[in-house]
Amino acid sequence: MKLKLLAALLSVVALSACEHKIQTNGKSLINLNYNQNETVTYYEAIAAYKTLADNYPQAKLLSYGITDAGKPLHLFVMSKDHDFNPGSIKEAGKTIVLINNGIHPGEPEGIDASIWFADNVLRDKDGMGTLLENTVVCIIPVYNVGGCLNRSAFHRTGQTTPKECGHRGNAKNLDLNRDFVKLDTKNAKAFTTIFREWQPDVFLDTHTTNGSDHKYVITLIPFQPCGLPDALSKFFRDKMIPRLYEQMAGTDYEMIPYVNYMNRSPKSGISLYIQPPR
Template sequence: MKRIAFLFLLFLSLKSFGQLTPFERSNKKETAHYSEAIAYYEQLAKAFPQQAKLLTYGNTDFGKPLHLMVLSKQKVFDPVLVRKSDKRILLINNGIHPGEPEGIDASMMLARDLLKNNAIPENVVICIIPIYNIDGSHNRSGTSRANQNGPIAYGFRGNSKNYDLNRDFIKTDSKNSQAFQQIFNTWKPEIFVDTHTSNGADYQYTMTLIPTQKDKLNSILSSYLTQTLVPDLYSHMKGKGFELIPYVNSISETPESGITGFIEAPRYSTGYVALHNTIGFMPETHMLKSYDKRVESTQKLLQTYIDIIKRDAKIIGENKRKADAYTAQQNDFPLDWKLNRSVYDTIAFKGFAAKQKPSEVSGINRLYYDRDAPFTKYIKYWDKFEPSISVTKPIAYVIPKAWDKVIALLKLNNVKMHQLATDVKLSLQMYYIGEMKTSTRPYEGHYQHSAVNLNPVMQNVQFYQGDYVIYVNQASNRYIVETLEPQAVDSFFNWNFFDSILGQKEGYSSYVFEDTAAELLKKDPELKLKLAAEIQKNPDLAKSGRGQLDFIYKNSDYFEKTFMRYPIGRMQHDIKLNLK
């Protein structure tokens, strides 16, 4: 009787929710507006309250909260209870670039079909962000992506502050990023998918795929990714009529010369989630394929993830637990990577012949792809990345409480932190910033630093009650190290969080300091020898009175110790601390 009653209720739910998505109603030529998408999910949640719930998190720069549609078989919508029941969590993010909207429409149909067919797996909870860049989704046109074949109208890449949100996962200039990180670190998904559309060459595939870079990923997760998950995605999608190929990142103008893997820094969504031992994917449908096929391939890919996660739920969960335990004990961390061009695979590639013809604009020969000349060729695929910079973790980092944005982001990312209970002077390794490069033009609102050289010194540094101590013995170690080490590609330092330390605050008047400098040389023979050695090494210094004065000043107690000193200390030895 209970089953009959359930089926009857299900029938009533289906009857009350029989409408198609805006994409389907438009003959598969249009993508849903933000308001349409949210209204659709609200109706779904109302029609299927036992298995669907629409939640909101934080806020966005557009003034609206970020929505999360949760599909759960047994009405378990609490992430803590989900993890206790040993279910896997899949997080799908759509519309980070709203001009690439396939995932928006595919996810709406996916959610509906899972619910109406009572097909949500017992052991998988599916979380869907309907549209992440709400701001950009309101800025609609049919022209901002000049090379794209549909839909009729779509959103804009930048958000309301003109940030590309897929460059904002470390610096977090947008409220969107804060809300996303709240969702991610609350639900802690094992698998993450961020839906996109490609640019670039023409070829036969509708769907290309960027998995988390295998060499960057924890080795336990990487083994499962490369040996099971990716091969099965390729096999299943081929069976569904949408053969996959790695994202076509060509080394020259056309793909025949070979393609390379994509190294996603932590600024990107998949690079960010990898810091937390989550396997990420960035599917990229091909811009020139018809919009209906791009949406269909996306929906089928998302369903394939669900099927594989359902099948492998236990091993995926166990791998994540092992990876987190390993990371908590890990000592050495790569901070930057380089492609090994001597190692490559050979893969079959289905393309179109690249030819030349006179341009109707300039009359000069131009590239085009001849779709009447398809081919299958074996091309080189370079996908071996190796660490170019690594660091050994300290026992702990000590952060003055003044650096509140850093502290807020660490807390947002579930980093366990302690505070000093009293003022204390600590012997720590401190970095002095040496030579570095700084971009001459802004990138995503920042004049980024790179190629940072460091001079580490042991110093006794005063810290105060309430300053933070972060022990590097936790599952969040990669996030901790890759944001707090200045030489890391996407460190907080490289994103200009600490630029105030690069400015000297005090100086001297030469005519006054001349007498002080003379006294210093008389009282400190070591300083005198140091100056002589510097003059011998640099003969021009012998001709510069100001230069010699400056050398004495910078090697005396008068010179400020904090100039160019990175303010976060590295505890090299276990010091007994009085913590709150």
């Protein structure tokens, strides 16, 4: 899957719009090489967000704790009002969206797509700056720092792109997507601090299929509504999820539910994704 395609999914997280003043005459400050099937390195990702934060007062790059790789976990925040305090943002009635990237650095599309998304919003490309009117967007550039630093052309041999990517395991070779409860890693503890402090209204975790091919380039695994309180479950199931599919159907990248292959082959059947405790 080409890196640019996931950007379409990121566009659904913003909830409303208005005119937004830009700082760089609409010129992009970022250079991505997804057309050459290349994904950014960890250092390039952080440098890109530093560049954006240095040039736009409505953006700020924060750090939370130290990961198992010995490097901080960064959080990039875009706020039209230049307010980067989660408490006052909540008091103002703003919606907070948190996007997490690179939990599995071998699935790097979200890393590049989020950089592209942030650059486009901040420079108001095609009016995208208006997305920040009632919404503050928070982006974790790379969650699995150690895995992203461990780049190779042979980690995901079932994927045709990119040329190199990171490793699934973190600096301790632990799967961060299995550590949200037990908190064995410094990464997960830092993430918990971010999540508790910002209390996002919408959380998006970007992944990529592990070599499986789908007719549609964008797939969605929504949280199972039955695991939510009744009122929230009804809103999520009856309004939010259908609206996401409806909006994406009006773009070039119609979205479908993500499915698993039974016995590793679609010929044996497909099933919706089951979400066991992690």
